Amino acid sequence: MLSRRHFCCAGALAGTTMFFGRAFAADSCTTLTRERQAALSPDDALTELRAGNERFLTQNMRNCDLLGQVRATAGGQYPFALVIGCIDSRVPPELVFDQRIGDIFSARIAGNVAEDDVVGSAEFATKLAGARLIVVLGHSECGAVKGAIDGVTLGKLTHLLQRIKPAIEAHGNAPGEHNSKNKDFVQQVATTNARLAAQSLQQDSQILRDLVTQGELKIVAAMHDVTSGRITFLQ
Numbered sequence: 001m002l003s004r005r006h007f008c009c010a011g012a013l014a015g016t017t018m019f020f021g022r023a024f025a026a027d028s029c030t031t032l033t034r035e036r037q038a039a040l041s042p043d044d045a046l047t048e049l050r051a052g053n054e055r056f057l058t059q060n061m062r063n064c065d066l067l068g069q070v071r072a073t074a075g076g077q078y079p080f081a082l083v084i085g086c087i088d089s090r091v092p093p094e095l096v097f098d099q100r101i102g103d104i105f106s107a108r109i110a111g112n113v114a115e116d117d118v119v120g121s122a123e124f125a126t127k128l129a130g131a132r133l134i135v136v137l138g139h140s141e142c143g144a145v146k147g148a149i150d151g152v153t154l155g156k157l158t159h160l161l162q163r164i165k166p167a168i169e170a171h172g173n174a175p176g177e178h179n180s181k182n183k184d185f186v187q188q189v190a191t192t193n194a195r196l197a198a199q200s201l202q203q204d205s206q207i208l209r210d211l212v213t214q215g216e217l218k219i220v221a222a223m224h225d226v227t228s229g230r231i232t233f234l235q
């Protein structure tokens with residue numbers, strides 16, 4: 001049976017002292033160790049992602065030696081969070097949260113939907129690899145959400161867009177036209193879609209549900225604004 005020890009250990013010890021005493025050092029490029037990852041709470045992880053987006057917005061992003069981080073993480077990885085985001089080129093999680101090599105897991109799928117394989121990836125990232133936080137990151141002007149609203153059909157995309165239908169139906173009484181030209185409607189559906197995906201992770205996975213119940217994991221939804229780069233957490 002697989003366990004966390006199959007995915008970590010060995011190496012990544014460089015710079016351990018940088019993380020003692022503080023959950024994170026905003027100006028630090030030191031990668032997490034297993035010990036530091038284990039000491040973090042879900043709220044620590046959330047605080048760091050909030051701070052990371054603030055660094056991004058204020059152009060105070062960390063300037064790290066990425067190849068040095070590659071060497072530091074070669075023997076094992078201890079990311080503190082998983083971001084499930086859209087494939088949209090304007091919303092790369094590592095950049096908008098100011099994270100670097102080994103900091104976060106990133107799962108990207110059109111419309112940030114929680115398909116079974118995404119749920120399995122989340123189980124790996126948390127139960128086996130120790131991440132403390134899952135963020136479902138939706139965004140404004142999402143093409144997948146617009147496609148779902150307009151009933152687009154195209155190859156296997158048709159099936160994927162079905163996952164967004166519950167969010168559309170949740171706004172069945174919203175004012176205005178229910179098509180992709182109605183920006184308010186698109187934003188409402190995208191926001192609800194992120195919320196529902198976060199909820200479904202727990203509903204669909206006993207493993208994730210147990211971690212949340214035990215206080216070892218938090219699952220939240222958030223929305224990225226493609227006009228400003230700002231991320232708003234939906235609590």
Ligand SMILES: [Zn+2]
Pocket residue numbers: 086087088110111112139141142143144145
């Ligand atoms: Zn999108």
